[in-house]
Amino acid sequence: MKRFEDLSPSLRCIMTPGPVEVDPRVLRAMSYPVLGQFDPEFTDIMNETMGMLRELFATNNQWAFPVDGTSRSGIEAAMVSLIAPGDRVLIPIYGRFGHLLHEIAERCGAEVHTIETEWGTVFAQEEIIAEMRRVKPHVVAMVHGETSTGRLQPLEGIGQACREMDALLIVDAVATIGGVPVETDAWQLDAVIGGTQKCLSVPSGMAPITYNKRAEDKIMSRKRVERGLRTADAGDEDIAVVRSNYFDLGMLQDYWSPLRLNHHTEMTSMLYALREGLRLVLEEGLEARFARHRLHERALVAGIEAMGLQLYGDPDCKMPMVTCIVIPDGVDGESVRSMLLDSFGIEIASSFGPLKGKIWRIGTMGFSCRGNNVLRVLGALEAALLRHAHPLPAGLGVQAALDIYEQK
Amino acid sequence: MKRFEDLSPSLRCIMTPGPVEVDPRVLRAMSYPVLGQFDPEFTDIMNETMGMLRELFATNNQWAFPVDGTSRSGIEAAMVSLIAPGDRVLIPIYGRFGHLLHEIAERCGAEVHTIETEWGTVFAQEEIIAEMRRVKPHVVAMVHGETSTGRLQPLEGIGQACREMDALLIVDAVATIGGVPVETDAWQLDAVIGGTQKCLSVPSGMAPITYNKRAEDKIMSRKRVERGLRTADAGDEDIAVVRSNYFDLGMLQDYWSPLRLNHHTEMTSMLYALREGLRLVLEEGLEARFARHRLHERALVAGIEAMGLQLYGDPDCKMPMVTCIVIPDGVDGESVRSMLLDSFGIEIASSFGPLKGKIWRIGTMGFSCRGNNVLRVLGALEAALLRHAHPLPAGLGVQAALDIYEQK
Structure with missing residues (x-):
């Protein structure tokens, strides 16, 4: 029987749109001994996390907890x-993860209506609102930041339109939470989902x-006490x-409530990690964190452009934490990615579906979003491209990023 | 804004039926820096875990991976x-977690048939097989070890009966895996679910x-390529x-396959933890691990009986890793549990539904299943009961457990 070696993962510089590098304080939190789930010390940690x-x-909102x-x-x-x-x-679909929402909604038994716009762009909010008037949806579900294309969809007007038309708005903010503003209350979003392995x-x-309460009302209208505890079946039909x-939020909220x-x-251990990650976010401050993501985006973009590479997608709706680069003609994108990983210990991403083999995606998210990481990836990308016989003006990428950091 | 303190959970002796104490090697594994999900080092770790x-x-079976x-x-x-x-x-239901299976099956849209037997006992396999003949189920779902009552259901004959009647057998082995034999192939179980936070x-x-392949055939018959990737809708209806x-095993197996x-x-980080936990299990050896669970059960039971306390349930089907004790008349069970936690740093469990307030449950699972823990919980329980004015022969519980360990 084969015996496996001690775990010893290599140290990577992870510049993808997730999962990204983890602050050592978060890694340390996971190494603490566990508590029982109803230990008062543990339920305090649950409440602090909320x-x-x-x-x-x-x-x-009363309800804010991890699934x-x-x-x-x-x-x-x-x-x-x-x-x-x-x-x-x-x-509304403008990339791969909109298709995922479609897939999930369909499996929920919904009557799904979609509108699509070209990958690399987003919707004008009026387009979505006009379609809402036509479809009269019970629920609108959409992605805030589409990592497959690196685009950010404005949402301010959609929430208000949903109130007026009595629809619920579900927002996938997996890639944006902690990196750009996600204004749940101000934008009138009814349910928002964040991700851990990206900007957090x-x-x-x-x-x-x-x-919020509007969402909770719908959840409560579908609620049934768990079998074995309830007293009668009357009316359940x-x-x-x-x-x-497992995913019944009515049950989850009872577990996260004083009940x-x-x-x-x-x-x-994951809750220990989330708690420590949230402490780091709030210690830095949300505004400062958003500014940090914008700063390193500027440096990265300046470096990429100085190297003569072309950015993918409409710049007006670019996500600060994802930078998509058109793979130059004649360059094998996967070979460059492999060289970055094998020789430089740096991971960048490819993309999905129609963009597979067409673009690279560089993430500048959370703990990975640091000046030394940006300089490192620019220098390594330059070296790898030269090694792949792609002509470019050596040295300019890193210098352009340094210029941004010195202006700061 | 309130600022939260550094994480500093107390060290607990956790003697519940889960979650239980975690080996420091597993805690350490979670503190390693992360790898990207398609990093070849990480996919190697996925394969080793399988x-x-x-x-x-x-x-x-080809398929064995964590959900x-x-x-x-x-x-x-x-x-x-x-x-x-x-x-x-x-x-077949013989405790709380059988009701959970009923609940989940119902939400899957099944036509559910149940049989129930008294809590504290299990079924004769012939009873289940007779009911199968009557119901002609597509699927039989049952619990192997029912922690709510501390009982272990024999399964050897059920798997064979399911083959004969062309039914699939799903077994919840959450509480038993790694603590007693779970013979997936020998018992002809079609799908088995284990838990991490118990005997692992x-x-x-x-x-x-x-x-197994029988289960996979059903999964494949329900499979559809994810929206956005497939070419036509024809026939999907x-x-x-x-x-x-999220729970579509057909998709999960594609992710865990070379595809x-x-x-x-x-x-x-959780996969790092699982990998290290499995290494510990296999280094100890399954047979040795099962024997260890039986040894510490014997010591605990001897101590409980020497204290004059009564065990709950049919001894012929007792789970080695869960020992249920009838709370003596006149003793406030929750007050004793609180004293154990607050004064001794030891957690034991109460139970659910009809057994709430009637029994305590002491777990001897995995890393928590150690001689020093057994001696510690016996000594503390004696002290807490004396403090609650429950008369018992002081000193005998720990001595009885020591006797077992010396015979070994």
Whole structure:
């Protein structure tokens, strides 16, 4: 029987749109001994985490807690809890993750309506609102930051339109939370899902969500007491009970409330990590953190342009934390990526579907979003391109980024 | 704005049926820097973990990997993938977690049939087989070790009966895996779900599962290529597509296969923890580990009986890793539990539903299953009971356990 070696992962410079590098303080938090799930010390940690999540989501919502799974578990929890079978759902799609929302909504039994716009752009909000008038959706679900194309969709007007038309708005902010403003209350978003392994720089494994009273009302209308605890079945037939037990937000909120109704066993070590990651975010301050993401984006973009490379997509809606580069003609994009990883210890990303083989994506997210990382990736990309016989003016990329940092 | 303190959880002696104490080697594994999800070093770790899970489950199945969520996420993944809406599902119930299976099956759209037996006992296998003949289920789902009552259900004959009647057998082995034999292949179990935070002593957050070719055939019959990748919709209407995206085992197996089709972002740090936990299990050896669980059970039971306390439930089907004690008349069970936690730093459990306030449950699972822990909990329980004016022969409990250890 083969015996496996001690774990000893290489130290990587991770410049992808997630998962990204993790602050050593967060890694250390996971190495603390565990507490029992109903230990008062542990339930205090749960409550503290909820408090910090409210700040992160810029909300006064009562409910802000992690779903125990990777980012798409939070998306599915929001959708399966808020979309009853037969509901009309409108999904504006401008990249791969919009298709994912479509996929999930369909499996929830929704009547799905989609509109699509060209990859590399986003929607004018009026286009979405006009389609809402036509479709009269119960739910609108959309992506805030589409990492597949590196675009950021403005949302301010959509929330208000949803109120006026009595629709619920679910927003996938997995890639944007902690990197650019996500104004849950000000933009009137009804349910928002964040990711851990991107701008929060906590390992993949939890999906922080928040939702407001409008969303909760729909959840409560579908709620049923768990079998074995309830006293009678009368009337249950009329309720569109949530099709999942694990993702039923009505049950999750009972577990996160003072009731502490047992549902799953909270992920102890992941919660330690999330709590420490949120402390780091709030210690830095949200505004300062957003400014840091913009600064390193400017330096990276200046360097890329100085190297004579072309950026992909409409610059007016570019995500600060994802920079997409058109792979130059005649260059094997995957060969360059492999060289970056194998020789330089740096990971950058390719993309999906129609963009596969067409663009590279460089992430500047959370803890990975640092000046020394930006300079390192620019220098290494230059060297790898020269090694692939792609002509470019040596030295200019790093110098252009240094110029930005000196102006600061 | 309130600022939160450094994380500093107390060191607990956790003697519950989970979550339990975690080996420092596993805690250390989580503190390693993360790798990207498609980094060849990381996919190697994924493959190594699959290899070790096959040994743990005593199977030659191709598929053995963790579902990214807590234990019940693995249960839901197996059920939602293997139960099509309208399928007849038979669920034998002998405690709280049987009711959970009923709840989940119902939400999958199953036609659920249940049989129940008194809590504290299990079924004769013939009872279940007789009911299978009557119901002709597509799926039988049952709990192997029911922590709510501390009972262990024999399964050897059920798997064979399911083959004969062309039913699939799903087994919740969350509490038993790594503590008693779970013979996936020998017992002909079609899908088995294990837990991390119990006898594997890895923090809550993943649910290892395995399933065989019979199960895979059903999964494949319900499979649809993800929207955005597939070429046509033709024929899809005939397929009972799995109602969840996150829990669709057909998609998960593509991600865990050499195809590496992107689904979620694997939980990096939790996978490090699971890999290290599995190494510890296999280094100890499964047989030695099972023997260790039986030894410490014997010592604990001897101590409890020497103290004059009464065990709950049918001794013939007792789980070695859970010992249920009848709370003596006149003793406030919750007050004793609080004293154990607050004064002694020891956590034991209460129970659910009809057993709430009636029994205590002491777990001897995985890393928590150690002689010094058993002696510690016996000494502290004696002291707490004396402090609650419950008369008992002081000193005898610990001595009885020491006797067992000296006979060894």
